[in-house]
Amino acid sequence: MADLNKLAKMLQELDDMMVACMKCGMCQAVCPVFTETMKEADVTRGKIALLENLAHEMIRDADGVQERLNRCLLCGSCAANCPSGVKVMDIFLRGRTIVNTYMGLSPVKKAILRGMVGNPKLFNMLLDVGSKFQGIFTSQANELLGSSCSKFLSPIIGDRHFSPLAKQSLHSKYGTIDIPTGKSGIRVLFFPGCVADKMYTKAGEACLKVFRHHGVGVWMPAAQACCGIPALSAGDRVAYDKMVKFNVNIFADGDYDYIVAPCGSCISTIHELWPQFAGEYPEDLRNKIDRIAAKAMDINKFVVDVLGVKPAEAPKGGTKVTFHDSCHLKKSLGVATQPRDLIRMNPNYELVEMNEADRCCGCGGTFNLYHYDLSKKIGERKRENIVASEAKIVSTGCPACMMQMTDMLSQHNDSVAVKHSIEIYAETL
Ligand code: SF4
Numbered sequence: 001m002a003d004l005n006k007l008a009k010m011l012q013e014l015d016d017m018m019v020a021c022m023k024c025g026m027c028q029a030v031c032p033v034f035t036e037t038m039k040e041a042d043v044t045r046g047k048i049a050l051l052e053n054l055a056h057e058m059i060r061d062a063d064g065v066q067e068r069l070n071r072c073l074l075c076g077s078c079a080a081n082c083p084s085g086v087k088v089m090d091i092f093l094r095g096r097t098i099v100n101t102y103m104g105l106s107p108v109k110k111a112i113l114r115g116m117v118g119n120p121k122l123f124n125m126l127l128d129v130g131s132k133f134q135g136i137f138t139s140q141a142n143e144l145l146g147s148s149c150s151k152f153l154s155p156i157i158g159d160r161h162f163s164p165l166a167k168q169s170l171h172s173k174y175g176t177i178d179i180p181t182g183k184s185g186i187r188v189l190f191f192p193g194c195v196a197d198k199m200y201t202k203a204g205e206a207c208l209k210v211f212r213h214h215g216v217g218v219w220m221p222a223a224q225a226c227c228g229i230p231a232l233s234a235g236d237r238v239a240y241d242k243m244v245k246f247n248v249n250i251f252a253d254g255d256y257d258y259i260v261a262p263c264g265s266c267i268s269t270i271h272e273l274w275p276q277f278a279g280e281y282p283e284d285l286r287n288k289i290d291r292i293a294a295k296a297m298d299i300n301k302f303v304v305d306v307l308g309v310k311p312a313e314a315p316k317g318g319t320k321v322t323f324h325d326s327c328h329l330k331k332s333l334g335v336a337t338q339p340r341d342l343i344r345m346n347p348n349y350e351l352v353e354m355n356e357a358d359r360c361c362g363c364g365g366t367f368n369l370y371h372y373d374l375s376k377k378i379g380e381r382k383r384e385n386i387v388a389s390e391a392k393i394v395s396t397g398c399p400a401c402m403m404q405m406t407d408m409l410s411q412h413n414d415s416v417a418v419k420h421s422i423e424i425y426a427e428t429l
């Protein structure tokens with residue numbers, strides 16, 4: 001049984017956050033889910049109306065509330081366009097936590113989030129073993145994209161095309177990396193994030209190459225947990241708190257100037273959500289989190305704004321590349337020009353813009369798992385824009401978007417490769 005005092009306090013805090021919403025409905029125009037369904041319940045205004053009566057609605061139909069709250073990509077498009085500055089992400093994440101505190105977490109989610117992702121050693125070990133045997137269950141789908149599809153598991157994973165696990169993850173290849181500061185005078189804590197560590201290791205290797213080239217010192221502790229965003233999105237504060245505390249215990253005493261990741265989602269979680277959701281932690285832990293969060297920076301921004309790498313002029317000709325703005329990178333962190341600058345640094349490529357470059361690709365983390373039909377419809381629009389740009393490569397700054405775009409392009413057997421922007425820059429070094 002949930003702690004009623006705790007629940008009441010959480011509901012009160014949520015109420016206070018929602019008063020800023022003036023119900024103007026401007027969020028409708030930018031919400032990718034609403035565009036597909038045209039249901040008021042699927043857009044921010046509808047969800048805020050639901051949350052305003054949350055206590056009553058939870059008692060009436062807790063499953064229904066959870067289902068409606070989960071029909072959201074947490075893309076932040078509504079928050080970025082809200083004239084009242086409503087803290088939509090904060091509200092939705094807290095709403096999900098309240099519903100899960102009330103209902104209790106399902107055994108499957110508990111096993112995955114608390115038992116597996118929340119135990120970095122076990123999580124790493126399971127995926128390292130999985131990478132050895134994945135070929136038994138998958139077959140290649142698109143050679144250029146390197147994507148696979150399932151041989152036997154389609155009742156569970158549908159018709160998805162996915163990027164396989166890397167043969168060797170970054171953590172198992174390198175263990176702890178501890179390189180002193182070189183000519184740059186800067187040292188970073190490198191946080192590859194789960195997807196670049198285990199799947200898109202080329203993006204992680206590209207970061208390491210860039211650090212080496214610019215004389216940036218690197219500390220990559222072998223023991224790192226997930227940043228916590230999958231648990232927080234699922235409303236599981238227990239698993240989220242565990243992951244944050246695990247990382248903070250390791251990161252707090254390190255000697256570094258920045259925490260750098262090739263993943264907009266990881267960096268926006270560390271930079272924004274860690275301090276926002278630290279209210280109930282002891283003061284000492286909150287202070288540590290504030291210090292760590294202030295140092296968190298996306299790799300594109302780090303290379304351009306800190307290392308000062310900028311193209312003199314944009315090259316013309318060469319292979320056409322288009323850039324997709326990941327929601328966390330652009331809407332949460334305001335990083336949009338820097339990855340384009342990095343692409344322009346490579347004389348073999350020409351950057352061409354696609355329509356709606358900053359429209360969500362439809363991945364949304366666990367949204368893709370529970371609402372694949374909707375996720376796919378939103379992804380189809382992204383794929384159409386990519387293909388219409390006539391680019392041969394689509395680049396982005398977030399491995400989760402790379403997964404989604406790979407799936408969409410591969411299902412149409414398109415000849416468009418997917419690359420992280422840091423890979424494109426690293427090719428020039
Ligand atoms: S969330 Fe913002 S944009 Fe949406 S209805 Fe409320 S005030 Fe308007």
Ligand code: SF4
Nearest residue numbers: 031072073075076078
């Ligand atoms: S976060 Fe994105 S999907 Fe969710 S309501 Fe806002 S715009 Fe729609």
